[in-house]
Amino acid sequence: MKIGRVLITFAGLAVIMGGLYACVGPPSGLRDNHGIWDVTRLSVDAPIGPDESTQIAAYTQGPSNARTVILVHGTPGSAEGWRDFMAMAGDSFHFIAIDRPGFGESGPEGVVTSLAQQAAALRSFLTPENGLKPILMGHSLGGPVVVRAAMDYPDLVGGLVLAAGAFDPDLEKVYAIQHLGDSFLLSWALPRAMRNANRELIALEDELVELSQGIAQMRLPIIMVHGTEDDLVPYANVDYMRKTLPEDASFTLARLDGQNHFLPWNSKEVLLDAIQELDRHLIDNAQTRSNIRNE
Numbered sequence: 001m002k003i004g005r006v007l008i009t010f011a012g013l014a015v016i017m018g019g020l021y022a023c024v025g026p027p028s029g030l031r032d033n034h035g036i037w038d039v040t041r042l043s044v045d046a047p048i049g050p051d052e053s054t055q056i057a058a059y060t061q062g063p064s065n066a067r068t069v070i071l072v073h074g075t076p077g078s079a080e081g082w083r084d085f086m087a088m089a090g091d092s093f094h095f096i097a098i099d100r101p102g103f104g105e106s107g108p109e110g111v112v113t114s115l116a117q118q119a120a121a122l123r124s125f126l127t128p129e130n131g132l133k134p135i136l137m138g139h140s141l142g143g144p145v146v147v148r149a150a151m152d153y154p155d156l157v158g159g160l161v162l163a164a165g166a167f168d169p170d171l172e173k174v175y176a177i178q179h180l181g182d183s184f185l186l187s188w189a190l191p192r193a194m195r196n197a198n199r200e201l202i203a204l205e206d207e208l209v210e211l212s213q214g215i216a217q218m219r220l221p222i223i224m225v226h227g228t229e230d231d232l233v234p235y236a237n238v239d240y241m242r243k244t245l246p247e248d249a250s251f252t253l254a255r256l257d258g259q260n261h262f263l264p265w266n267s268k269e270v271l272l273d274a275i276q277e278l279d280r281h282l283i284d285n286a287q288t289r290s291n292i293r294n295e
Helices: 002-020 079-089 115-120 142-152 176-181 192-215 236-244 268-294
Strands: 040-049 052-061 068-072 094-098 135-139 159-163 222-227 251-256
Touching: 040 115, 052 079, 068 079, 068 142, 079 094, 079 268, 115 142, 115 192, 135 142, 135 268, 142 159, 142 192, 159 268, 176 192, 192 236, 222 236, 222 268, 236 251, 251 268
Parallel strands: 068 094, 068 135, 135 159, 159 222, 222 251
Antiparallel strands: 040 052, 052 094
16 A cells, blocks of 8 residues: 555654664763753844844853853754753853754754855854854764854854764765655655754765865864764764865864764763863964064
């Protein structure tokens, strides 16, 4: 029966997408129980194109006069994916976790596949405090989003922490069943987050090809954190970044032997260490430039 074929197809789609999009949250048992999420919620009308804007939901924590660290989730996902990390990190920085366009409580209802438009949604949050440029940290697909933001707004970004980020176009795989899931026949039945995630991943390879041109010219300091046993975003993305970045790029790798994809939950301390290292690097560089000017 035709309805049986539809159900079988939908079941297969759910299984494949469940594996592909596991970055929505950690496996059972990884999440900490911190009770109430003690953050301040913001809603910003953010331009994401010449004639297009959308409401972006964000959640802040920490002193507003400290360096801002913007946390960008993968696909699907939401700002709440950073809840455990922020609870652990406390008030060490001014953290802002955003719901990316098309996810969580942010608009629009539909998908925003363009990395440039996703990055544009961050523009309203790229405000230096006390002369301290923000650090951007992206997990999974959030990695290429923050790289795109650094490309498009280089004077507003201090540096990047890339946690299990996807960058190599040749490593992206799109299954036929994903295109089927994007069809009118099945897409209406998928939850918004899953539907938008599917469309993001279908478009990602082409977006990464375009992104590679900017990576080849990037000189902002970057710390890349990646697990060798990541079976969702392969460790080979590290090699791609090493080959694509300029030879004189400020690039540091935190290799996590035996670790998987779920770094915001199982490697929180490593990620905070990376932010603190990058913060020290930026402060030292600013002091060096100041000393040179005063000579």
